[in-house]
Amino acid sequence: MGRATLLVVLGASVVLGTMNLQINQRSEQAMENMVSYFERTLARDLANQAAEYLLTQLADSSSWRVPTLTRLPVDLVDVADAHSAYFSIRDTTLRTNGENRSAIKLVVEATYGRQMHTVVVLADSLFGIVPPTVRGAFTANGPLDQTISDMQIDGRDHDENGNLIRNSGVFGVSSGTVFTNTQNAQIGGTDGAGIDRPMSYPEDPRIIEQNYPWGGAFPDNPDKVLGLPEGTLKTIAQSGEAGSQYVTDPKYLRFPLRGITYVELPAGVSWKGAKLGSDPSGVLIVHNTSVNARVENISTSNNTPFRGLVIADYMFHLHLDVLGAILLLSPNLERVKECKGNQDHKVFYSQKTIKQATQLIVKKGSGWKGRVPIIGWRE
Amino acid sequence: MNIFVHIILAVFLLQQATPPTPVNDTPLKTVEQFKATLDKSDLAGLCLFMAEDDASGPLKRIHYEQMQRSLENLMTMWRGQRFIYSVVEIGTGKQANQASIKVEVPNLSQQIKFVLLKFNNAWYIFDMEIYFK
Numbered sequence: 001m002g003r004a005t006l007l008v009v010l011g012a013s014v015v016l017g018t019m020n021l022q023i024n025q026r027s028e029q030a031m032e033n034m035v036s037y038f039e040r041t042l043a044r045d046l047a048n049q050a051a052e053y054l055l056t057q058l059a060d061s062s063s064w065r066v067p068t069l070t071r072l073p074v075d076l077v078d079v080a081d082a083h084s085a086y087f088s089i090r091d092t093t094l095r096t097n098g099e100n101r102s103a104i105k106l107v108v109e110a111t112y113g114r115q116m117h118t119v120v121v122l123a124d125s126l127f128g129i130v131p132p133t134v135r136g137a138f139t140a141n142g143p144l145d146q147t148i149s150d151m152q153i154d155g156r157d158h159d160e161n162g163n164l165i166r167n168s169g170v171f172g173v174s175s176g177t178v179f180t181n182t183q184n185a186q187i188g189g190t191d192g193a194g195i196d197r198p199m200s201y202p203e204d205p206r207i208i209e210q211n212y213p214w215g216g217a218f219p220d221n222p223d224k225v226l227g228l229p230e231g232t233l234k235t236i237a238q239s240g241e242a243g244s245q246y247v248t249d250p251k252y253l254r255f256p257l258r259g260i261t262y263v264e265l266p267a268g269v270s271w272k273g274a275k276l277g278s279d280p281s282g283v284l285i286v287h288n289t290s291v292n293a294r295v296e297n298i299s300t301s302n303n304t305p306f307r308g309l310v311i312a313d314y315m316f317h318l319h320l321d322v323l324g325a326i327l328l329l330s331p332n333l334e335r336v337k338e339c340k341g342n343q344d345h346k347v348f349y350s351q352k353t354i355k356q357a358t359q360l361i362v363k364k365g366s367g368w369k370g371r372v373p374i375i376g377w378r379e
Numbered sequence: 380m381n382i383f384v385h386i387i388l389a390v391f392l393l394q395q396a397t398p399p400t401p402v403n404d405t406p407l408k409t410v411e412q413f414k415a416t417l418d419k420s421d422l423a424g425l426c427l428f429m430a431e432d433d434a435s436g437p438l439k440r441i442h443y444e445q446m447q448r449s450l451e452n453l454m455t456m457w458r459g460q461r462f463i464y465s466v467v468e469i470g471t472g473k474q475a476n477q478a479s480i481k482v483e484v485p486n487l488s489q490q491i492k493f494v495l496l497k498f499n500n501a502w503y504i505f506d507m508e509i510y511f512k
Contacts, residue, residue: 266445272450297507319509337494339508
């Protein structure tokens, strides 16, 4: 009996000991897993937090690059000890649709304890925007029949030198009214299905947008065109940032035009014989609150094109090339006068020059969302 | 006294409605006088040669101030420059009240096409198109 009891006790001890061992092992494993999960979570949070912080820096300074892996200062990532975050920001090239596209690659490697998490963010190297209101190389609320004259209008996308970029453009002409190509202009563009239609006369009807309703309200000031609070563009122009200018009399303009050039003319006054100097670029605004500021006989020096976005109330006699887009705000565009002998001038849509022109506006925001054009985010 | 005030008012309103007509009975004379006035830096005087933008008639006095400000830039550019008048075209038939004159400005490498309209036997500048060579 005594021996049997002893055996039972011994057996029970062995079983309990084994169980205890196993419980301890599992407990340790669970603890290990928990710590590992905790570290992994913190490393991931740290990497994402660092990426967001770096993207905000990048939004403020789009030319900022750190080509070698560099440690992020501890106080910036706001967690204690046992961690580190390294990052690099460099230019890269992506190949999409058979074409090279320059991009910015941000890599963040964050470590917490024994866990490391890597975040790779790809962003477009151009931080500007193409406002959705730019629906054509020439976009207007009113009739464009007389305004476009016999110019070459091409809504297909072009680079800053006028080279074609395939199937990524806009309409040739987009108007809130009916459009008739009265002066046999050569018009091309990208149709609603995203297919390029070369310039021709008569033009392919698929690259002309007529009677576009604008959701009932065509923008009646330049800020609305860019989706900004009213007065933003004028404030930037008045700040003089990046060569921006605000004038109420064009004779005070300084050349070359850069940044935001805001010409606010008195009601009904026309800027006749407008000279934009050599190699102008940016956003050119000719507007007043009555939406009747006029620009007539506009040209540049040395036949250099204007690169960027032109927003005006009314324009006529356009003797210049534009690489970007033109948007006219007034419903009362030219209906009586004629403009001829303009076949050698062109308005070619260019996403790139518009983005370059609007970079300054995008830079004005806060945070990074909506300011850094993210292409991809991989963890 | 009242009649006197009314007469003055009537004359004033008449002046507002019908600007004095310069001697512009041919398109060329209009442009030549426009240039002579421009050389004198007489911005207000230039308005006498202009037509309304909608081709409804000579420029109304209420639009003089706007027009003066609009012409300021051209006056600065063209004052003292030599104008060489080259081609005068006067329309026929339905276009009989329309004419155009081409002008060379050699120092500025410009060619200007003045489009004129005829109202009450006088010619007024309706449009100017400037070509840069």
